[in-house]
Amino acid sequence: MEQANRGSMGLISFVVLMVDLVAVVATFLWFDNFIIVAPVLFVSIVGGIGLWFIRCQSLADAANADDTQEAGQILQTTASLFEYLDQELTGQFRDARQENGQVQEILADAISKLVESFTLLEKDTSRQLEVAVKLSGSGSSQQQGHNKDISFSELFSSIESVMQKLLDATIDSSNNAEQVAQATMKARQEFQTVLGMLGEVKKIADQTNLLAINAAVEAARAGAAGRGFAVVAEEVRNLSLRSNRFSEQIDDSLQSISKSLDHVETSIHGLAKQSDKLVQEERENIKKVMGDAQGYYELVDSSAQQISELASSVSRQVGYAVTSMQFQDMSTQIIDTVSKRLVAAEELLNGLVALSRSVDSNDSNDSNEQLLQLLDSANDLVQQSHHNPVSQKNMDEGDIELF
Incomplete structure (x- = not known):
């Protein structure tokens, strides 16, 4: 009856130990933060070691009760299990590292x-x-071929000045055309005066011709005594006729010139009107162009200010991003700590395997010493789990250890 109880105790302890080992494996495989699960791992290991110790005592009692065959099978099965766990978990630790x-x-x-x-x-x-x-235009660009720097605002002012000069020249041309039109009108009036004088000259020639005819009539009445006077009268008449023809020629020329001046005056008046219209249109066009150019300049200046603000914001954000890149140091320290804990857990597992081998050889003294060493190792592993080189959970708080 006592042997049955001891055998049952050994079987229970063996089952519980297997459950603990499965929990350890699941802890490593299912959780990615070794720091959080370290206390669970410690409880599992210590519980397994305690049950293992009870099982070893039960096996020793069973051996003393001549139940060596059953104890040998249990030990052999346990040793095989530990060998399998050693190989499997060692591979897992290696892959994790x-x-x-x-x-x-x-x-x-x-x-x-x-x-x-x-x-x-x-x-x-x-x-x-x-x-x-x-x-x-806040900055300056060097003009090609010169050492002078010209900004956009200065270039805008220069274009405005040139366009204003062109407008002034057009206005002056219009004023000159108007002055020429007035001078032509005055010249036409003077020609009319001259034509009027030529009319008077023609009248004088006609009257002279009439007097010459009267003198010739009187000379004919006088007979031989009036022949000399008749000759003079004829010459005076001829001169009047020539003067009249010459006056008519001058009148024709002046009439032609007057008509030409009329055409010139009409053309100049039309040109002056067109110039006035052109000046008015150009003034409006220049005003519109300069307004559009001013609006474009203000738009460019406003856009440049917005680009400047965006560039400053991007520069600040880049600075923040580069500063946030320091998470590499914190992640590296966390990964190094996890690696060290994996090494410690691997050493602890190797100790368990060695302990199972020593139990298999029935060396109880060595088993007790190895059991105490495993307890110390488990205690060190738990102490390490309480130490985290990186205390913060985000980039805005906490600090890290500097090596």
Whole structure:
């Protein structure tokens, strides 16, 4: 009856130990934060070791009761289980360390490229700001072939000055055309006066011709005594006729000139009116162009200010992002700590395997010593779980250990 109870106790302890070991494996495989599950791991290990110790005592009692065959089978099965767990968990620990190293390499490479990208982004933003400042006229661009710097606002003022000069020249041309029209009108009036004088000259010639005819009549009445006077009268008459023809020729020429002056006056008046209309239209066009140019300049200047504000904001955000890249240091320290704990857990597992082998060899003294060492190792592992080199959970709070 006593042997049956002891055998039952050994079987129960063996089952509980298996459950603890399965819990340990599940803890490593299902949780990604070793710091959180370390107390659970400690309870499982210590409970398993305690039950293992009870089982060893039960097996020893069973051996003393000549139940060596059953004890040998249990020990052999347990040793095989520990060997399997040793191989499996050792592989898991090795893979975990490799994956931790891989994560560190990926983080280092990615963060290095991110920092480089953010740095280039900040440089490009600064260059964009410089271009916007030059475009708005806040900066200056060197004029080709000269050492003088011209800003956009100065160029705008220069264009406005040139257009104003063109408008003034057009106004002056219109005024000159009007003056020419007035001078032509005055000249036409003078020609009319001259034509009037030529009319008087013609009248005088006609009267002279009439007097010459009367003198010739009187000379004919006088007979031989009036022949000399008749000759003079004929010559006077001829002169009057020539004077009359010459006056008619002058009148014809002056009439032609007067008509030409009329055409010139009409053309000049039309040109003056067109010039006035053109001046008015150009004045409105120049006013509109200058208004549009002023609006464009104000739009460019406002856009440049917005680009400047955006560039400053991007620069600040890049600075924040580069500062946030320090999470690599914190992640590396956490991963290193996890790796160390994996090494400690692996050593603890190796100790359990060694303990099972020593029990299998029935060396109780060595088993007790190894059991005490495993308890110390488990205690150290739990103490390590209370120490986290990175206390913060985000980038805005907490601190890290500096090595």
